[in-house]
Amino acid sequence: MHTIDEIIDLIREINPLLNPKPEEELIKSGKLTSVDVMSLVLALNGNFDIEITPLDLKEENFRTPQAILDMVERLEEE
Amino acid sequence: MSYNSFIYLFPFLSVSWLLWALAPQKWRPGVLLGASLVFYYASTQRYIVYILLAAAVAWGIGLLLERLNDLQAQTRPLLPAAERKSFKKQVAALKKMTVTGGVVTMAGILLFVKYLPFGARVLSQLLETLPGAPVLTVPSFVQPMGLSFFTLMAISYMVDVYRGTCKAAGRYWQVLLFLSFWPHAVEGPFDRYGALSPSLLDPPRPAYRDLTFGIQRIVWGLFKKMVIADRANMYVKAVFDDWTQYSGAATALGVLLYTLQLYAEFSGCMDIVCGSAELFGIHPAENFRQPFFSATVGEFWRRWHITLGAWLREYVFQPLILSKPMQVFTSFCREKVGPTAARQWPVWAGLGITWALIGLWHGAGWLYLLYGLYYFALQWLGELAEPALIRLAPGLPGWRKTRPYKLFQVLRTFLLVNLGMLIFRANGVWAALDMLRRLTIPYEGSLLIKVDARDMAVLAAGALVLFLVDWLHHRGHQLRAELSARPLPLRWAVYIGAVLAVMIFGAYGDNYDPAAFIYAQF
Numbered sequence: 001m002h003t004i005d006e007i008i009d010l011i012r013e014i015n016p017l018l019n020p021k022p023e024e025e026l027i028k029s030g031k032l033t034s035v036d037v038m039s040l041v042l043a044l045n046g047n048f049d050i051e052i053t054p055l056d057l058k059e060e061n062f063r064t065p066q067a068i069l070d071m072v073e074r075l076e077e078e
Numbered sequence: 079m080s081y082n083s084f085i086y087l088f089p090f091l092s093v094s095w096l097l098w099a100l101a102p103q104k105w106r107p108g109v110l111l112g113a114s115l116v117f118y119y120a121s122t123q124r125y126i127v128y129i130l131l132a133a134a135v136a137w138g139i140g141l142l143l144e145r146l147n148d149l150q151a152q153t154r155p156l157l158p159a160a161e162r163k164s165f166k167k168q169v170a171a172l173k174k175m176t177v178t179g180g181v182v183t184m185a186g187i188l189l190f191v192k193y194l195p196f197g198a199r200v201l202s203q204l205l206e207t208l209p210g211a212p213v214l215t216v217p218s219f220v221q222p223m224g225l226s227f228f229t230l231m232a233i234s235y236m237v238d239v240y241r242g243t244c245k246a247a248g249r250y251w252q253v254l255l256f257l258s259f260w261p262h263a264v265e266g267p268f269d270r271y272g273a274l275s276p277s278l279l280d281p282p283r284p285a286y287r288d289l290t291f292g293i294q295r296i297v298w299g300l301f302k303k304m305v306i307a308d309r310a311n312m313y314v315k316a317v318f319d320d321w322t323q324y325s326g327a328a329t330a331l332g333v334l335l336y337t338l339q340l341y342a343e344f345s346g347c348m349d350i351v352c353g354s355a356e357l358f359g360i361h362p363a364e365n366f367r368q369p370f371f372s373a374t375v376g377e378f379w380r381r382w383h384i385t386l387g388a389w390l391r392e393y394v395f396q397p398l399i400l401s402k403p404m405q406v407f408t409s410f411c412r413e414k415v416g417p418t419a420a421r422q423w424p425v426w427a428g429l430g431i432t433w434a435l436i437g438l439w440h441g442a443g444w445l446y447l448l449y450g451l452y453y454f455a456l457q458w459l460g461e462l463a464e465p466a467l468i469r470l471a472p473g474l475p476g477w478r479k480t481r482p483y484k485l486f487q488v489l490r491t492f493l494l495v496n497l498g499m500l501i502f503r504a505n506g507v508w509a510a511l512d513m514l515r516r517l518t519i520p521y522e523g524s525l526l527i528k529v530d531a532r533d534m535a536v537l538a539a540g541a542l543v544l545f546l547v548d549w550l551h552h553r554g555h556q557l558r559a560e561l562s563a564r565p566l567p568l569r570w571a572v573y574i575g576a577v578l579a580v581m582i583f584g585a586y587g588d589n590y591d592p593a594a595f596i597y598a599q600f
Contacts, residue, residue, distance in 0.1 A: 013418075030377075034395070035457075038396065038425050039422060040421075042420065042424060046408070046417065046421070052400065055241055
């Protein structure tokens with residue numbers, strides 16, 4: 001099990017100006033750009049035992065820190 | 079058949095619409111296909127074979143992928159548990175081979191026709207340095223209309239079926255209609271099969287609102303193309319073709335007018351094609367969202383030629399970052415440099431390749447490559463400089479929320495985009511560099527180059543109208559919907575005024591040299 005703080009810390013590493021709440025919207029608001037998302041994907045692949053594929057690159061998986069955590073836990077179970 | 083020609087606007091569009099409106103519902107997609115093929119054949123004659131072939135490949139690959147999905151769904155549950163995993167792996171490998179075959183075929187057609195002569199020229203230049211090396215010559219192929227558009231749309235169709243984000247088309251004509259649909263066949267937008275096919279294959283019934291909204295949008299597109307872009311073209315052509323004759327303000331005005339010309343023309347073309355599709359109740363993807371109100375060049379490219387950026391992001395940039403070689407590079411960065419490099423360097427490498435492809439998509443040549451890499455350099459340097467900027471000016475994040483800083487950002491982006499336009503339009507890399515140098519040399523002649531004071535006044539007024547419309551859209555107004563709610567006399571006064579503006583101020587006739595749509599050549 002992972003915590004939401006691990007995800008938020010990774011987001012802060014990508015963009016130090018961000019300190020999002022677990023349910024804070026990240027994509028539509030432009031807080032994370034497509035370049036930031038790919039940096040985050042590489043960080044997630046490196047920090048957790050998962051392999052994110054192009055099929056996982058959907059807006060709903062990166063919408064909020066909580067959605068990212070849900071995706072990580074789902075991919076770890078697969 | 080140009081989108082602003084009489085033959086397109088009157089005989090072609092009106093006959094197509096009448097046939098479509100009078101046909102029984104089940105025949106309407108057939109009318110759209112017939113009209114698309116007539117449009118395509120009238121524009122390219124025998125080169126129509128390319129699009130027929132592309133549709134056949136995409137359709138075949140789509141069906142094969144669908145069969146493999148069905149095979150997996152039907153067979154896997156019947157297998158013993160121990161064999162299911164390996165069966166799934168086999169099917170996945172077959173699917174990957176199938177889609178790769180389709181993508182390679184489509185990209186191969188594009189590379190062969192569009193990029194082979196450029197590749198041979200580059201190779202020859204490299205070989206020239208070796209004594210006794212052969213000179214490579216490759217015949218140039220005629221590039222069929224819209225090649226760069228329908229091949230990429232065919233790729234997105236196959237990949238979407240592979241990824242399961244859209245269902246495969248059952249019939250060949252359905253894919254052919256999607257690829258050859260005349261409103262997006264020449265200059266885009268890059269539509270997706272999953273988004274467009276429901277209305278394309280089962281179009282809504284003819285509606286008064288679709289008809290009037292479609293006509294409005296076509297007239298607005300004609301205004302941008304004929305009143306603004308074609309008039310600006312006269313000045314732009316003179317300054318860029320004889321760049322050594324001009325400098326300072328004359329060159330700067332030429333660059334500024336080229337930016338205006340390209341925006342008015344390309345977005346105007348999108349208005350004409352989206353308006354044309356709207357007549358039939360079909361809504362292609364939008365390609366522009368007030369790009370000149372962008373705070374950064376990254377944002378600019380999310381608002382300018384939106385569907386090209388989205389296509390490259392989804393089908394090149396993202397798969398590239400997640401590819402096996404990039405994973406190896408990521409591991410290398412993590413082990414040899416550190417975690418920050420492991421998440422930044424592969425993304426930057428992917429960005430560099432994607433920007434180079436954006437440049438080269440516009441044409442096979444060094445200038446276009448330079449154009450793409452110019453934007454990469456801006457984005458990359460911006461990201462590199464960000465931490466240092468924050469250290470130098472800790473108040474920067476706060477200032478960015480203020481109105482004056484936002485205005486500064488918009489003006490800075492506008493300036494950088496204009497420099498990019500100079501590279502894009504110049505007659506070669508050296509001409510671009512020389513024009514940049516010439517910007518610093520004062521110009522003392524008249525600024526009325528190939529245009530008179532009336533032309534300049536019309537251009538200024540047209541640009542002001544364009545700016546106001548964009549500004550109101552940027553502020554959240556839905557101008558067409560708001561206008562349709564106004565009293566009839568006011569509505570018709572605006573419509574008639576717009577048509578008269580095109581007729582009176584449109585740049586056509588003996589004194590003008592109307593330009594072909596710039597993006598049609600890509």
